[in-house]
Amino acid sequence: xxxxxxxxxxxxxxxxxxxxxxxxxxxxxxxxxxxxxxxxxxxxxxxxxxxxxxxxxxxxxxxxxxxxxxxxxxxxxxxxxxxxxxxxxxxxxxx
Numbered sequence: 417x418x419x420x421x422x423x424x425x426x427x428x429x430x431x432x433x434x435x436x437x438x439x440x441x442x443x444x445x446x447x448x449x450x451x452x453x454x455x456x457x458x459x460x461x462x463x464x465x466x467x468x469x470x471x472x473x474x475x476x477x478x479x480x481x482x483x484x485x486x487x488x489x490x491x492x493x494x495x496x497x498x499x500x501x502x503x504x505x506x507x508x509x510x511x
Contacts, residue, residue: 474481
């Protein structure tokens with residue numbers, strides 16, 4: 417059992433040849449199976465599919481959609497109002 421980024425990884429051989437980590441040229445240790453994340457292809461298709469699913473759900477229950485939008489609006493508005501007061505009283509020096 418070895419420790420990898422604070423999480424226990426089971427079944428990992430501790431020999432350097434089978435290590436899940438590799439050493440970079442500048443001394444950093446990076447995961448050997450790290451893949452590049454691409455912002456195209458399946459990622460965009462997943463977002464479009466999720467947005468369509470969200471739209472269908474909102475059309476099926478307009479009352480719930482209204483409650484969600486109002487709750488978000490009140491939360492964002494309240495947060496903005498409180499931050500404005502804190503900014504004026506505590507963060508900026510008083511005149």
